[in-house]
Amino acid sequence: VGQAMIRAGRVKVDGTVARTAKTKVDAAHSVVEVDGCPVTESPMPPLLAYHKPLGVHSTMRDDRGRPDLGAVLGGAPATWRRTFHPVGRLDADTSGLLLFSSRGDLTHRLLHPRHAVEKEYVADCETEVTADFLRDALAAGVETSTGIHAGTLVHAEAVRSGLLRVRLVVAQGKHRMVRRMLANLGAPVVDLRRDRFGPVDIGALPSGSLCDAAELCPDLSRWVDSLCDDGPDRS
Numbered sequence: 001v002g003q004a005m006i007r008a009g010r011v012k013v014d015g016t017v018a019r020t021a022k023t024k025v026d027a028a029h030s031v032v033e034v035d036g037c038p039v040t041e042s043p044m045p046p047l048l049a050y051h052k053p054l055g056v057h058s059t060m061r062d063d064r065g066r067p068d069l070g071a072v073l074g075g076a077p078a079t080w081r082r083t084f085h086p087v088g089r090l091d092a093d094t095s096g097l098l099l100f101s102s103r104g105d106l107t108h109r110l111l112h113p114r115h116a117v118e119k120e121y122v123a124d125c126e127t128e129v130t131a132d133f134l135r136d137a138l139a140a141g142v143e144t145s146t147g148i149h150a151g152t153l154v155h156a157e158a159v160r161s162g163l164l165r166v167r168l169v170v171a172q173g174k175h176r177m178v179r180r181m182l183a184n185l186g187a188p189v190v191d192l193r194r195d196r197f198g199p200v201d202i203g204a205l206p207s208g209s210l211c212d213a214a215e216l217c218p219d220l221s222r223w224v225d226s227l228c229d230d231g232p233d234r235s
Contacts, residue, residue: 010035046224047213048073048084048100051205058089058098066092072210073100087111087197088173096121096194097202099213109227110198116171117227120154120196121178125164127187131156134166137185144180151181163190199223 011018012033013025031038052058055067062068073081080102087099087110101107109115131153138151154167164187170178179189195202200217214220 012036044080044083044102045212045214046101046103046106047087047200047220048210049200049202049205049213049216050098050100050210051202051207052090052095052098053207054095055092057092058086060086069098090194091176094192094194095207096192097197097200097205098194099197099200100210106224106228111173113172115227117198118169118171118196119173119194120167120169120201122165122167122193122195123178123182123189124159124191125166125182125187125189126162127164128162129164129186131164131166134182134185134187138168138181142181142184144174144177144184146174146177146180149174149177149181151178167195169196198227 006018006020006023009017013023014030025032050069050072052069057066057068059068061070069086073084076084083102084100085107087101087107090096090098099110101110110117134156135153138153141148141150149170149172151168151170154169156164156166159165166182166187168178170181174180178192182189199219200213203216205211205216217223
């Protein structure tokens with residue numbers, strides 16, 4: 001509802017014409033009408049997709065005043081701002097796909113290791129090791145300070161001498177796990193981006209943009225249903 005509509009007297013709140021944008025509205029009980037037709041919020045999707053830029057911290061409010069996720073849902077309906085929460089995190093020095101969930105049960109399953117939901121990353125690494133070495137070592141599992149973690153090398157190409165760009169898939173989400181794995185294989189990461197979480201691929205979503213995840217994954221609803229129908233989780 002825009003201010004021009006309010007000034008034109010086209011907006012009513014609980015049967016009374018709204019004279020100002022500051023008219024109080026009870027989100028749970030007020031009836032808002034435009035030209036006599038009730039205004040309803042869009043159905044709340046299960047997941048939103050956000051292309052997190054570098055430098056943004058994965059918290060809704062950073063106590064140190066650093067860039068955070070607080071403004072990401074600023075233009076969303078009030079009920080969405082109260083309900084949606086980030087699914088896991090991306091480090092400040094990692095960009096790419098970050099999901100927001102409206103359901104606690106879905107968030108739990110997206111992050112629970114039993115479901116092994118895939119995450120796909122693109123990493124630029126300073127290294128002289130070969131793609132074949134990385135492929136075999138990742139498949140066998142890499143020992144790190146948080147345990148042994150495996151991954152699948154999808155593609156690798158030399159950007160220039162000493163800089164290799166790799167695309168890999170992992171099914172766990174430990175803190176800085178991808179960076180630790182590659183560093184322990186002699187391929188320290190200088191730039192990292194997450195392109196995919198489950199079936200949701202960031203595609204051409206611009207950096208800093210937010211959208212309904214279904215726009216990036218037409219079969220999202222079916223996938224969410226199958227994930228949440230997959231029996232009870234064990235701790």
